[in-house]
Amino acid sequence: MASRMTSAGVLSLALISTLAQPSFAGGLDRGGYNIDLLFDQSRFSAQAAVIYVMPQRELKNVRDTNTSIPGGGNLNGRPNSADETENYAIPYVGFKAGYEDVDCLFDYSEPFGAHTNPGINWAGANNNIETKIETHNYATTCSYKFDVGPGQLRLIGGAFYQEVEGFKERLVSTLPIAFGTGTGVGRLDLEDNGWGWRTGIAYEIPEYAMRASLVYNSRVKYDNLSGTVDLTQVTTGSRAPLNVPPYGRVTNVFGEAEAPDSLELKVQSGIAPDWLAFGSVKWTNWSVLQSISLCPTVTKGRACTPTSGTQLTSLDLLYQDGWTISGGIGHKFNEQWTGAVSLTWDRGTSHGYGSQTDTWTVGVGAAYNPNDNIEWRVAGALGVLTSGSSGVLVQDGVAYGTDVSYDYGNDLVAAVSTSIKVKF
Numbered sequence: 001m002a003s004r005m006t007s008a009g010v011l012s013l014a015l016i017s018t019l020a021q022p023s024f025a026g027g028l029d030r031g032g033y034n035i036d037l038l039f040d041q042s043r044f045s046a047q048a049a050v051i052y053v054m055p056q057r058e059l060k061n062v063r064d065t066n067t068s069i070p071g072g073g074n075l076n077g078r079p080n081s082a083d084e085t086e087n088y089a090i091p092y093v094g095f096k097a098g099y100e101d102v103d104c105l106f107d108y109s110e111p112f113g114a115h116t117n118p119g120i121n122w123a124g125a126n127n128n129i130e131t132k133i134e135t136h137n138y139a140t141t142c143s144y145k146f147d148v149g150p151g152q153l154r155l156i157g158g159a160f161y162q163e164v165e166g167f168k169e170r171l172v173s174t175l176p177i178a179f180g181t182g183t184g185v186g187r188l189d190l191e192d193n194g195w196g197w198r199t200g201i202a203y204e205i206p207e208y209a210m211r212a213s214l215v216y217n218s219r220v221k222y223d224n225l226s227g228t229v230d231l232t233q234v235t236t237g238s239r240a241p242l243n244v245p246p247y248g249r250v251t252n253v254f255g256e257a258e259a260p261d262s263l264e265l266k267v268q269s270g271i272a273p274d275w276l277a278f279g280s281v282k283w284t285n286w287s288v289l290q291s292i293s294l295c296p297t298v299t300k301g302r303a304c305t306p307t308s309g310t311q312l313t314s315l316d317l318l319y320q321d322g323w324t325i326s327g328g329i330g331h332k333f334n335e336q337w338t339g340a341v342s343l344t345w346d347r348g349t350s351h352g353y354g355s356q357t358d359t360w361t362v363g364v365g366a367a368y369n370p371n372d373n374i375e376w377r378v379a380g381a382l383g384v385l386t387s388g389s390s391g392v393l394v395q396d397g398v399a400y401g402t403d404v405s406y407d408y409g410n411d412l413v414a415a416v417s418t419s420i421k422v423k424f
Contacts, residue, residue: 027286027319027349027356028112028133031090033198033217033262035141038105038156040096041206042423049092049377049419055085056413057355057385059406062123065391066403070234070242072126073174082118084355092419104142105158111137112164112259120185124404125171129185133166135259141198151205156213158198162220162259165191168315172234173242182233188253188294188313190227196220196259209270219288220259229253229294229313246312252297253312255304260285271329278342279327286319286349291400306398316400318393319349319356328363339366348386353393353401355408357386365417375421385411 037047059082067074094107112135120129141158172186200215228250235248245251262285268278292315295304302310328342341364348357365379391405 027260027284027289027317027322028114029284029322030088030111030113030135031092031109032111032282032284033137033139033160033215033264034092034109035105035107035139035156035158035198035215037094037096037107037421038103038141038143039202039204039211039213040421040423042096043098044096045421045423046095047092047419047421049417051090051415051417052087053090053415054087054413055385055411056083057085057408057411058082059084059118059122059124059355059408062404062406064123064126064403065405066126069175070172070247071403072171075123075125075171075174078121078123078125080123082122082124084116084118086115086117088113088115101145102142103145104140107139107141109137109139110135111162114166120171124406127170127404129169129171131166131168133164136163137161139198143202145204148203150207151203151210154202154204154213156198156200156202156215160196160198160220161193162196163191163193164222164259172231172247175239175242182235185233187230188227188315189230190225190253190255190294192222192225192257194220194222194259209276210268212265212267214263214265217262217264219261219285222257222259225255225257225292225294226297227253227294246296251312253294254297254300255292255294257292257315258288260288274332276330276340277328278330278340280325282322282324284322284324286322289317289319290395291316291318291398316353318351318353318395318400320351321347322349323347336369337366338369340364344383348388350388350390351393353390355388355390355406357388357408359386359413360384361413373423375423377417377419377421379417381413381415383413385413 062080064075090110092109096105114133117130137160139160143154143156145152145154168188169185171184173184196218198217202213204211230250231247235242264282266280271277293304293306293311294313295310296312299310304310324346326342326344328340330340332338344361346359350356361381361383363381367375367377369375387409389407392399392401
């Protein structure tokens with residue numbers, strides 16, 4: 001049986017190792033949604049955290065399969081390998097306040113994002129030179145708890161405002177480089193914002209350091225996704241087809257997309273004095289992100305699809321749903337130090353197009369409490385990005401991935417994190 005003293009020191013151990021777990025396999029997942037601070041037992045608490053992730057995905061056997069103009073030209077004389085990924089940081093800031101049976105959490109996070117940067121000197125530059133997507137999420141989440149049986153039942157609800165912005169660059173033509181009239185690179189810029197909501201339920205028995213929670217986060221609709229396609233670096237004067245719009249100009253574009261909804265179950269319980277076991281299962285509806293059609297703003301009011309005839313370009317993601325399963329164990333060593341270790345499996349969202357395959361990650365972490373009001377955490381994780389390949393994928397009668405094919409082996413991903421929490 002775990003004592004109340006155990007719960008005070010070990011109840012949050014599940015957070016230590018998961019703090020450093022990078023969700024690299026799941027679509028555009030970065031920090032995801034995290035409301036764990038809502039369960040802090042102090043009346044007031046504030047937390048700041050950062051995770052630094054270092055993925056090492058290397059693309060091999062790259063082949064340019066679209067050598068047309070436009071389409072990049074024949075790039076098979078360039079290197080057939082590239083380092084695809086960039087390191088990135090994930091910040092988090094939260095403040096929790098409680099009054100009697102009501103707790104509220106106000107937080108900032110970056111739940112989704114991506115950054116790939118293989119550069120221009122590889123055989124797949126007609127598919128991607130650099131892509132970067134960022135989100136900013138501002139949330140309020142509250143709960144009301146009341147006694148049920150030996151513990152407390154907690155009803156959870158909240159809303160969040162989310163901003164998204166990003167760009168993609170790729171090589172449209174090698175001809176402008178030869179003629180000296182431009183770089184041949186096209187650039188897409190996009191941005192939008194939207195609202196989401198969450199609801200959930202939790203049951204806690206503090207004497208046993210036991211908690212089970214189930215939380216649903218809604219989709220965020222980007223109904224007014226807008227931006228520009230800049231092809232001013234793609235022009236050759238009289239050379240068809242690059243001598244007419246949209247080449248040689250900036251075109252305003254529009255589209256729509258959705259950030260996925262998710263459902264997560266978390267369970268933890270004391271299993272012996274000063275020992276805690278924890279686990280979680282999360283489903284993320286990444287299949288809502290397939291091919292995002294982008295059309296000139298002057299065509300608004302008409303259909304904007306891959307077959308509509310108005311599509312200027314698209315962001316092809318073609319994701320399948322993501323699943324994340326994690327489990328681990330934590331231990332309180334003394335009044336100041338606690339530690340935890342965990343194992344996480346992420347199902348890859350790529351299935352024949354893209355490089356996001358299954359990921360296995362081991363995380364370790366420690367927390368130091370110099371007194372009752374301050375908690376410092378540090379954690380690390382090391383994982384394997386499993387192997388696969390990318391090529392043509394036919395979906396709804398449309399062939400995607402016709403511009404480049406490549407393979408990739410088992411690669412490493414590492415992460416470190418730290419956080420400071422102040423309780424009063």
